[in-house]
Amino acid sequence: MSARYLELVCPAGTPAALRAAVDAGADAVYCGFRDCTNARNYPGLNFDPDELREGIAYAHGRGCRVLVAINTFPRAGDAGPWHRALDQAAAAGADAVILADIGVLDYATRHHPGLRRHLSVQASAANAPSIAFYRQHFDVRRVVLPRVLSVEDVAQLVAESGIETEVFAFGSVGPMSEGRCFLSSYLTGLSPTSEGACAPASHVAYLERDGRVLSSLGEVTLNSFARGEPAAYPTPCKGRYVTHGRASYLFEEPVALNAIGILPELKAAGVTALKIEGRQRGRAYVTHIVGTFRRVLDALARGDFPATALDELRGEAEGGRDTFGAYRKGWR
Amino acid sequence: MAITTEVGSGAAAGTVQSLPAPPPPRLVHRTPLALLRSAATVLPTRLLERLAARMIGRLGRSHPRLLRNLERMAPAVIHIAPHDLPYRFVLTVGRTPVTLGIAARDASGADASVVASVATLVDLLEGRIDGDTLFFRRDLTISGDTSLIVGLRNVLDRDELMLADEIARAFGPLAPPARALARALDHVLERVGTRLAAMHRTLHPPSGSGADLEAQLERCRGEIEALAARLGRLEARQKRRDEKAA
């Protein structure tokens, strides 16, 4: 891909989604094992070692790379699953592993020095010295930047650190510094950082009362909405809270990040790769989003203005709203 | 945990989840609909039970991994309840063997249930409703342990499963006549449905061509009985063959 504009890194929650992403034009897909070692540990998702091996064969056969996310933080005294995941990813021929925990990075550096290491967004490395730390000690080759930086911040960071960066281009908006948010465990007792599931479905409930739907997490009501009103899956940061006697989306509105309109800016900022969020979404979603981004990126690579593709993605938003998130300074 | 009553908010619900819309349904969509709806409306329960069991049995060959993943789920009884059918399907997962049975529309005893129209359920089972949108559909109700339904959805999404093919396969060598019959039935049922709606609208009894519909339905019933008999013979032959092999 000599004409690559920006590398397209796509989610694969299942083997079927992996094939869908590859077929739709992903340059790389990322996935995880079926346990707590990755940050999308939801029931029925993710890969066992055989599936990973087959997935990698499928992707490699079509010029697509596979990155394995091992990006949660091992519980004290129980690093076994994380070390095993690293060993299995290496054995399966993964092109890189995406890591967050310093202990796991240390293990990978010592036991699999030849396996390319990316720094997960869960490590929350949002400045040049942090990146330098991970690079110096663990030879990290790429950093997935936290979703809290503006385009200007990104450009400065890329210039200063001189490392490959990957930024989020589409999917859910995480307003908190990731990997360091304990809101979900505060409400459920299950830790996203070590168990890999923010707002686990087992603790989500919906209740209809007086013609409105109430969503809750654990024992805590997070939202109330009318039928037809936009509402997000009840993660704590997407709930409505009352401050100054007024209920509002205090942390983040129910919106989706969509950076498709600022791809030239991200390219100019020196970004290497775009990440599509959504391993918990289905293969139909993957096909659609990846396909759209592929067309837009190919058009941009040819120097075209991809107006039709932009309209297409927006046109299908169906009342949903999108945002540039932190990329625009006013978001803060 | 998670006790739920009806959930929803229409297609416009959600942001993360409604952005973007799922691609349009494929044409093949109609076949499983037809099969499911016609089968479940008109087929005798015992035949339906046998078909369901055959379908699960066949999964072991056509999608061994899917079956294994269903076995690997937390042990649970999941009810899949099409509200436009007189039955609900009872899926037991998390043990070997995974079973699919039929129960009365108001059966209880599920760890989790999902209630929706046949069309919506087919969308769910074929992966057109994803994990994030699951809870925001006006036309879909989840009760009991929500994580079981999310898990089932994710497990089904792991393989490119086409219910149409699976149902057809359950008929074995009789798949082509079964498909043809399903199409005929669907045609009849659709006409009945349209007419019922019209009835409600006008509060007038239907006029005219009731007789030809009934005739068509009668023909279908005859074909179903023949099909059931042939299926029975096939199963008996298969059983003998299996015994001989063993």
Place this chain on the structure above:
Amino acid sequence: MNGGARAQLTLGPLLFHWPAERRRDFYFRIADEAAVDTVYLGEVVCSKREPSFEPFFDAVVARLRAAGKDIVVSTLALVTSRREVARIRELAARGLLLEANDVATLQLLAGAPHVVGPHINVFNEGTRDFLVGCGARRIVVPVEMSAASIRVIAAGAAPAGVEVQVFGRQALSVAMRCYHARSHNLTKDHCQLVCGLDPDGLAASTIDGRPILTINGTQTLSRGYCVLLPELAGLRELGVTHLRLSPQAVDMVQVLRLYRDVLDDRRSAAEALQALRTVTGDIPYVNGFLHAREGLAWSEPPAARTTAQGAGVGAALRR
């Protein structure tokens, strides 16, 4: 570990944005009256708050030092600008021990001794060992950590110490976005430092009226105070060396006294808990994380656990 050195009480960094004079007077009183061994100064939440306290910084350090308190300077939990990086460099140059709350600080310290703060994820012994190798003298465990995990971390930490927060609201997240500003329809870049209006943070309730969170600028904290008075002896048994009290807008001198008394067996935990209620008013208490439950939960201490020296304490924590 237990029965070794005397348990150290620490006063964590003040997380709220108090007027500079109030902040200064608070520390003067701590220096003069408080039963505390170590005081953390410094700004963790937002660099825009930092300049106001700067004129009083040296005087506060001098007063605390004269009172025999150890001093640590905490640094920002989320560092994103070059200005913030330069500030950490400058703090390091002052020769004071720093608490690193972002990996940036670890890099800037380049192996010099430091405290690893609660905002750097030390969830396991692999990370602990690596950071001790990088010069960590003490590790403050993340608020989410259960007793079982603390035990593993503390078991092999020596020579580094292990610190656990035992009083005050628990910091649950940090962000680039300022929710305090947002609640006033402002943005972070034009915030007018509205966080200063709420010295005890801004209460955020659920839509059905349950107060569960506290907004403090870009930081989100628990509504309830984490109170681990009945668990103090158990934490000591696990090998915890330092016990942190996070400053709230209540009489912290009195709170510190109660904790010190329980550690020194001058008061039973039950008695101290009852006395604490009169100091803290109607703020709910939480202790869920330590007991491996949802963080906002409060497990009422069984009678056996309310005596500081009860043999059941450690066992209860180790479950």
